[in-house]
Amino acid sequence: MTDHTYKVIELVGSSRTTVEDAVNNALGRAAKTLHNLRWFQIADTRGLIDNGKVAYWQVTLKVGFTLDE
Numbered sequence: 001m002t003d004h005t006y007k008v009i010e011l012v013g014s015s016r017t018t019v020e021d022a023v024n025n026a027l028g029r030a031a032k033t034l035h036n037l038r039w040f041q042i043a044d045t046r047g048l049i050d051n052g053k054v055a056y057w058q059v060t061l062k063v064g065f066t067l068d069e
Helices: 019-031
Strands: 007-014 037-048 053-064
Touching: 007 019, 007 037, 019 037, 019 053
Parallel strands: none
Antiparallel strands: 007 053, 037 053
């Protein structure tokens, strides 16, 4: 295993359905413009309430990716 240096960014993803979909939405969008994505950490989870029900899930992620050589 080689040593790596990571850049860490913060993303917020949302979904009407699940927390997992919110994570995947954020990572999928990030993967369109960033490469070498390696790991994520859920830093915060929130939800929007509408008429007494969950309308949206919102997840804040810390995402690490390796820098180009």
